[in-house]
Amino acid sequence: MTIQPTNSALGAIVQDIDLSQTRDSETVSELQNAFYEYSLLIFSDQTLTEDEQVCFSKHFCNPEPHPTNAKNRGARPEITIISNTDDGALGNAEVHFHADLIFLPNPGTVSILYCAETPTQGGDTYWTGNSTAYNVLDDDMKQRLEGLEIAYVHARPEYNPPEPPRHPIVLTHPDTGRKSLYFSPNHAKWVEGLSKSESDETITFLTHYLTQEKFIHCHHWQPNDLVMWDNRSTMHRRDSFDNAQRRVMKRTQAVSK
Numbered sequence: 001m002t003i004q005p006t007n008s009a010l011g012a013i014v015q016d017i018d019l020s021q022t023r024d025s026e027t028v029s030e031l032q033n034a035f036y037e038y039s040l041l042i043f044s045d046q047t048l049t050e051d052e053q054v055c056f057s058k059h060f061c062n063p064e065p066h067p068t069n070a071k072n073r074g075a076r077p078e079i080t081i082i083s084n085t086d087d088g089a090l091g092n093a094e095v096h097f098h099a100d101l102i103f104l105p106n107p108g109t110v111s112i113l114y115c116a117e118t119p120t121q122g123g124d125t126y127w128t129g130n131s132t133a134y135n136v137l138d139d140d141m142k143q144r145l146e147g148l149e150i151a152y153v154h155a156r157p158e159y160n161p162p163e164p165p166r167h168p169i170v171l172t173h174p175d176t177g178r179k180s181l182y183f184s185p186n187h188a189k190w191v192e193g194l195s196k197s198e199s200d201e202t203i204t205f206l207t208h209y210l211t212q213e214k215f216i217h218c219h220h221w222q223p224n225d226l227v228m229w230d231n232r233s234t235m236h237r238r239d240s241f242d243n244a245q246r247r248v249m250k251r252t253q254a255v256s257k
């Protein structure tokens with residue numbers, strides 16, 4: 001197995017490994033360390049059944065059925081279909097920058113997308129490196145953001161808990177102890193305890209700061225790619241694509257406890 005960091009603010013490409021096979025504990029801990037180090041791992045040429053994807057996911061998290069989407073399940077309940085076909089979620093539209101399930105009190109941790117079919121154009125996915133972005137923030141701004149929390153709401157009312165959850169902007173990763181900017185422009189409503197104008201200003205700052213080109217890694221999908229990311233230290237968005245073509249992904253995810 002080889003693990004090659006990308007030239008971006010996050011991510012590594014992992015080669016010479018067959019994810020359908022059982023792995024020894026040394027390989028598993030190498031993969032776990034790389035995942036914590038780079039927040040985004042990219043594999044290609046994988047052939048995986050749903051069982052095998054769930055089994056692989058368990059090295060990094062406890063995959064569970066999607067907490068808000070029960071309609072787009074695979075044959076295994078832990079699998080969610082992300083596609084523009086009848087049985088899938090998200091259609092063909094652009095999806096703006098977000099962190100998965102941040103609108104829940106127990107938000108998303110690890111998400112894993114396995115690609116079955118891709119359009120010839122569009123549908124690329126982009127991730128931001130939020131711990132790199134935190135590290136290079138000036139000390140004054142680090143101090144201003146420390147201790148602040150943001151309230152998050154999903155656009156679909158039926159997905160939301162009775163009260164919007166508040167999550168810290170400066171998040172210390174529970175497994176690595178590293179700090180990152182935990183944020184989702186798509187769902188951020190207000191910064192707790194600030195005036196409306198200060199709150200809006202903070203949300204606008206985070207949105208522009210984190211989505212700068214220098215913090216982004218883009219992935220152009222091929223069938224049989226598998227990409228996994230850590231929602232506590234990244235955000236992601238994806239391009240729209242032509243609905244006359246098919247894009248089909250199988251997803252596993254976990255939420256915090």
Ligand code: OGA
Nearest residue numbers: 082095100111125238251
């Ligand atoms: C997701 C998601 C983006 C994509 O599954 O959480 O945002 O590229 N998918 O389909």
Ligand code: MN
Nearest residue numbers: 098099100236
């Ligand atoms: Mn997502």
